[in-house]
Amino acid sequence: MKTAFFDFDGVIVDTEPLYDLYWNEAGERYHTGIPNFAAHIKGTTLPSIIQKFFSDRSEEERSQIAREATDFELQMPFPTIPGALKFIQLLKNNNVKIGLVTSSDKAKLDRALRLLDLENTFDTIVTADRITTGKPDPMCYLLAAKDLNENPSDCLVFEDSFAGIQSGNSANMRVIGLCTTNPESSIKDMVYQVIPNFENLTLEEYKQW
Numbered sequence: 001m002k003t004a005f006f007d008f009d010g011v012i013v014d015t016e017p018l019y020d021l022y023w024n025e026a027g028e029r030y031h032t033g034i035p036n037f038a039a040h041i042k043g044t045t046l047p048s049i050i051q052k053f054f055s056d057r058s059e060e061e062r063s064q065i066a067r068e069a070t071d072f073e074l075q076m077p078f079p080t081i082p083g084a085l086k087f088i089q090l091l092k093n094n095n096v097k098i099g100l101v102t103s104s105d106k107a108k109l110d111r112a113l114r115l116l117d118l119e120n121t122f123d124t125i126v127t128a129d130r131i132t133t134g135k136p137d138p139m140c141y142l143l144a145a146k147d148l149n150e151n152p153s154d155c156l157v158f159e160d161s162f163a164g165i166q167s168g169n170s171a172n173m174r175v176i177g178l179c180t181t182n183p184e185s186s187i188k189d190m191v192y193q194v195i196p197n198f199e200n201l202t203l204e205e206y207k208q209w
Helices: 016-029 046-053 059-073 084-093 106-115 139-147 162-170 203-208
Strands: 003-006 098-101 124-126 155-159 174-178 193-195
Touching (some): 003 139, 016 059, 046 059, 084 203, 139 162
Parallel strands (some): 003 098
């Protein structure tokens, strides 16, 4: 069976609404002039956000933006996407190799995995700390496949953001899209199949993918 790679925010945990509130407020506070600022940064790493949208700011202000975002992540809760933890365990129990591929940094993820009792669950983990170019670049998914000595075409990706979906596709992996962040109509032509969450998913359905 194909190896399964999971994004984190919007796929395993329902944190995107929290990020929307935070980054839209930050976008206004730091005078980006971009309406719905959060929509423009979904799925991308913090260094990429700073470089793309705040490169004209002083080093002190860029550091402050990064520090505030990191502090936010280290205090945020992690409500789970329905059925996600059960589905991950189902795959693991059936000897499917699984990996976690996220734009978040290691400090946030370590805390999340501890709180969700997911430590030592994944066969590989790729965080922002391990890559030089974030999503939509395929580097993160290609690195995860390399970690497990898997051909990218033998890997299946669960993603929610446009950047993440593009990353999985560019890595030549089959992408299952979750419409937790974007409506089904906006991602259905970019993915193999769209699902609302992981509730009641069976191993047979995974085998069909």
